[in-house]
Amino acid sequence: MIASATNTCKLQFLKIIAVMVVIGILLSIATVSLRPIPKPVHILLIQPNPSIVYATNTKFLSVALDSSMIADGFSKFDMRSQRLRNMIKNLSPGYLRIGGTMADRIIFAISDMHSEKYFINEQDGSDCAYEEIQCSLESRPNSTLSAKEWLELYDLASTTGFTILFDLNVLLRKADGTWDYENAEKLIEFSNDKNMDVIWQLGNEPNSFQHVFNTSVNASQLAQDFMTLRRILSKYPMYTNALLVGPDVTRPRPDDTESFSYLKEFLSAGGGHVVNAITFHQYYFNGRTVVNTDFLNPKNYDILTAQIDMVKGLVSYYETDKKPIWLSMSHTRER
Numbered sequence: 001m002i003a004s005a006t007n008t009c010k011l012q013f014l015k016i017i018a019v020m021v022v023i024g025i026l027l028s029i030a031t032v033s034l035r036p037i038p039k040p041v042h043i044l045l046i047q048p049n050p051s052i053v054y055a056t057n058t059k060f061l062s063v064a065l066d067s068s069m070i071a072d073g074f075s076k077f078d079m080r081s082q083r084l085r086n087m088i089k090n091l092s093p094g095y096l097r098i099g100g101t102m103a104d105r106i107i108f109a110i111s112d113m114h115s116e117k118y119f120i121n122e123q124d125g126s127d128c129a130y131e132e133i134q135c136s137l138e139s140r141p142n143s144t145l146s147a148k149e150w151l152e153l154y155d156l157a158s159t160t161g162f163t164i165l166f167d168l169n170v171l172l173r174k175a176d177g178t179w180d181y182e183n184a185e186k187l188i189e190f191s192n193d194k195n196m197d198v199i200w201q202l203g204n205e206p207n208s209f210q211h212v213f214n215t216s217v218n219a220s221q222l223a224q225d226f227m228t229l230r231r232i233l234s235k236y237p238m239y240t241n242a243l244l245v246g247p248d249v250t251r252p253r254p255d256d257t258e259s260f261s262y263l264k265e266f267l268s269a270g271g272g273h274v275v276n277a278i279t280f281h282q283y284y285f286n287g288r289t290v291v292n293t294d295f296l297n298p299k300n301y302d303i304l305t306a307q308i309d310m311v312k313g314l315v316s317y318y319e320t321d322k323k324p325i326w327l328s329m330s331h332t333r334e335r
């Protein structure tokens with residue numbers, strides 16, 4: 001009897017405990033649902049040995065030097081600085097693109113005798129990169145690139161593991177509207193004599209010449225000019241198989257077909273067959289209006305996928321051999 005009374009007691013006790021547990025759970029559910037919804041937490045999970053999703057070229061991350069530096073005589077850029085060289089070396093291997101808006105105002109001069117330098121502030125990615133802004137650099141004077149500067153640039157690149165992509169001036173034009181290649185050939189001949197390994201470009205954002213320089217070179221003419229350049233390059237042993245890339249149009253936009261149409265016309269005129277890679281420039285933001293939070297919104301970066309798809313569509317339509325597509329310039333300057 002005593003044993004059974006103890007058992008009944010135990011049973012009662014367990015029942016009470018069970019009820020308390022249930023009440024406890026209900027209470028904690030109530031408390032949880034009364035709390036404010038927690039903010040999402042972003043966790044970056046780095047797997048120790050992830051499988052490779054995509055392998056980029058070892059030179060994928062490359063750098064550019066704006067042609068405006070040539071125009072102002074490298075006033076803020078000491079090519080001989082050992083410190084600079086040490087830093088650049090750590091970014092190698094890569095391409096060093098020398099180009100930009102002022103590329104179409106640079107004239108090569110073997111001697112330093114008639115050097116023309118202008119302090120200017122017109123870089124790619126500045127206001128001029130935005131189609132809605134009339135830049136009117138029409139009266140911006142030419143500047144010279146001397147042979148000495150060219151050799152120094154080449155030395156800087158080659159001793160730090162970089163290959164130069166040099167953007168030739170396409171706005172030197174003949175009266176009949178074709179490219180005046182005489183100055184470019186001088187540079188090519190000089191570089192060939194010095195055994196310089198260079199990749200060539202011709203013109204910078206040619207679809208924007210109207211708003212930047214108040215002049216224009218249509219895309220079929222530009223394709224002809226690229227063929228001329230290819231013919232010139234083939235005359236020099238260093239460049240018979242040199243890479244020539246272009247046409248460096250501005251970012252294709254779904255809402256404004258200007259750049260897209262220009263590229264389409266360039267390819268339909270056969271321009272794609274003379275270049276080794278189809279190039280375009282890509283800017284995520286308008287440097288005048290961008291704010292810090294824009295950089296943190298992943299959606300802003302999705303635009304590139306659509307742009308690459310637009311260019312891929314064109315390239316596969318016009319190219320049987322599927323030329324690679326290069327982003328030859330990207331930049332966002334803060335205000």
Ligand SMILES: *[C@@H]1O[C@H](CO)[C@@H](O)[C@H](O)[C@H]1NC(C)=O
Pocket residue numbers: 138139140141142172
């Ligand atoms: C630049 O030089 C070329 C060739 O000498 C000349 O035709 C052109 O007018 C010059 N441009 C400017 C803006 O001075």
Ligand SMILES: *[C@@H]1O[C@H](CO)[C@@H](O)[C@H](O)[C@H]1NC(C)=O
Pocket residue numbers: 176177178218220221
């Ligand atoms: C393109 O420009 C060239 C040279 O100025 C001209 O001869 C040609 O007619 C132009 N083509 C088109 C389609 O506008």
Ligand SMILES: *[C@@H]1O[C@H](CO)[C@@H](O)[C@H](O)[C@H]1NC(C)=O
Pocket residue numbers: 136138214
């Ligand atoms: C552009 O050039 C034309 C002449 O070719 C000139 O009449 C016009 O005023 C220029 N526009 C600007 C904005 O400089």
